Amino acid sequence: MTRKNMIVLLMCIELMLNAVNLMLVTFSTYYNNGDAQIFVFFTMVVAAAEATVGLSIIIMAYRNLKSIDIDMFNKLKN
């Protein structure tokens, strides 16, 4: 079973970013060093920007193609 919905794909990217964030915070606690937590903060900033731009791209795609299936985006393939 695969996911074809673009919004679910974006949500899975957010999930992976959160996994990396959790690992960085764990290492930061383990080594008693604050730099990794600043890095996690910047990751959250970039994830917020990425979610906004990605969702607006999805809205634009829905307007043009009337679908948010990821398989519709193969115009550049040939």
Add this chain to the structure above:
Amino acid sequence: MSLQIISIILGSLTLAAALMVVLSKHPVRSVIYLVITFFLITSMYIMMNAQFLAIVNMIVYAGAIMVLFLYVLMLLNLNKDIEPLASKSAQLAAFIAGGSLFLVLITALKDTLVLGQSFRENNSVIGNVKELGNLLFSKYVVAFELTSILFIAAMVGAILLAKRENQIIE
């Protein structure tokens, strides 16, 4: 040790919620499970005494980004949630790739589990707002200012992408 029991319960709950994000059929259910996952990750941050990141995770992720996702789902109003199955070869390739990644992770983590006591009762202050603020505005001030440029670019890009073709914004 009660902290370890709590951490095991939280970890398994987080894994279950994250699996439900991927496995549930309807996108709205995925969003709700993702919010639950973010709350559980926030509780893990609190257990590791990263107070600032816990608050930011709660406000930014579970508050702002998830509302944005739900809003777009409502805007698009997708009724059909029929998803065709992948082909046999794609399923086999995904199974082999995931299985080998799992094996690599297990072998890499096998030796490190001896150290694993990350949920100790620590009284470290590095996760506090004061310490992180000092670090953010002294060592990383250039990167902090650059993120504001990134946000302006993202905002302008989102507005330009989402407006209609010949719509004039006054």
